[in-house]
Amino acid sequence: MNTHxxxxCIDAPGSISLTRRAIPAPGPGEVRVRLLYVGYCGSDLGSFQGRNPLVNFPRVPGHELSGIIDDIGDDVPASLGVGQRVTILPYFNCGTCFACRKNRPNACRNNQTMGVQREGALAEYTCVPHNHIIPVNTLSPRDTALIEPLAVGFHAVERARIEPGETVAVLGVGMIGLGIVLAALRKGAHVIAVDLSAQKLEIARQLGAVNMVNAATENVVDRLLALTNGDGPSVILEAAGSPHTFRQAVDAASQCARVVYVGYTKVPVEYETRLFVSKEIEILGSRGATRDDFKHVTRYLEDNPACADIIISKIVPIDTADAAMREWAAAPGAITKILIRFGDYQPENGDEK
Structure with missing residues (x-):
């Protein structure tokens, strides 16, 4: 076996390169995974563009993945074995902060996410503690790499407590927003998709969104009010991370609405704060995902395999992954999801478009 x-690696903002590193060996309680697919996340794009305040450089990105267990350290449960197909829960919580003690590890005060605060998985091999391994036997490796980003959207919808028949606006229908669209539709909601990109709005339409609002050409708040007979959506989920969408969510929300923020912005946001009180709205945050969210997405993809073909923009080998990031940064509205394929893995029938 090769040693490297x-x-x-994102070396610094605007600088990304293909490198060689030593292949890690699993320590006690660890499992080594040979990667098959890794997806680029919006946080990876933000890191490359210098917009991610949580990342230090240099950093190997990547936390949306599928792979095969290829080595196991000591003290790993017998339920995990070499050859199993898996994904990884990429959030590492401290176990002692208030959120962890409340059994909400995804909101850990000291969280470290692969590819952000700690090294990611955009490499041929990665080692993680065995309790972060999630076996996935029912999906193709390609589709397995979509579980984590869709789970973030599914988690946000759980936070929103959506009821059947409610009108839900999703501000930003990149990958996380599309997860919100799918999860909201699963709850029986009427979904309005909002984005600057006509291409992304078309994907949201194909996935089931009923109305589309192009923020590049339309007044978002006026359009949302018009689509709801002047009431405004009863649930608005913000997944764009823009000061404008943060404000639009509150301005367009109906009386007694729930507003859920999934994105975040580095700059301050000014609100008309009287709307918080006069509308008696609920403001909620949503962070990451849980194991249950991973399970819900897995079941959804089992039942709706055509979703992946709609969502994935392109699949490239690791040798050109740096160029693919630069291409995405140059035209972010034209790309929803890039998957990186590794090594000599041969896609199965239907595994790639």
Whole structure:
């Protein structure tokens, strides 16, 4: 076996390269995974563009993945074995803060996410503690790499407590927003998609969104009010991370609405704060995902396999993954999801478009 592997590294904002690193060996309680697919996340794009305040450089990105267990350290449960197909829960919580004690580890005060605060998985191999391994036997490796980003959207919808028949606006229908669209539709909601990109709005339409609002050409608040007979949506989920969408969510919300923020912005946001009180709205945050969210997405993809074909923009080998990031940064509205394929893995029938 070779002693070194290929990896993608963001060296500094605007600088990304294909590098070689030593192949890690699993320690006690750890499992080594040979990667098959890794998806680029919006946080990876933000890191490359210098917009991610949580990342330090240099950093190997990547936390949306599928792979195969290829080595196991000591003290790993017998339920995990070499050859199993898996994904990884990429959030590492401290176990002692208030959120962890409340059994909400995704909101851990000291959380470290792969590819952000700690090294990611955009390499041929990665080692993680066995309790972060999630076996996935029912999906193709390609579709398995979509579980984590869709789970973030599914978690936000759980936070929103959506009821059948409610009108839900999703501000920003990149990958996380599309997860919100799918989860809201699963709850029986009437979904309005809002984005600056006509291409992304078309994907949301194909996935089931009923109305589309192009923020590049339309007044978002006026359009949302018009689509709801002047009431405004009863649930608004913000997944764009823009000061404008943060404000639009409150301005367009109906009386007694729930507003859920999934994105975040580095700059201050000014609100008309009287609307918080006069509308008696609920403001909620949503962070990451849980194991249950991973399970819900897995079941959804089992039942709706055509979703992946609609969502995935392109699949490239690791040798050109740096160029793919630069391409995405140059035209972010044209790309929803890039998957990186590794090594000599041969896609199965239907595994790639």
């Amino acid at each position: 592997m290929k990896a993608i």
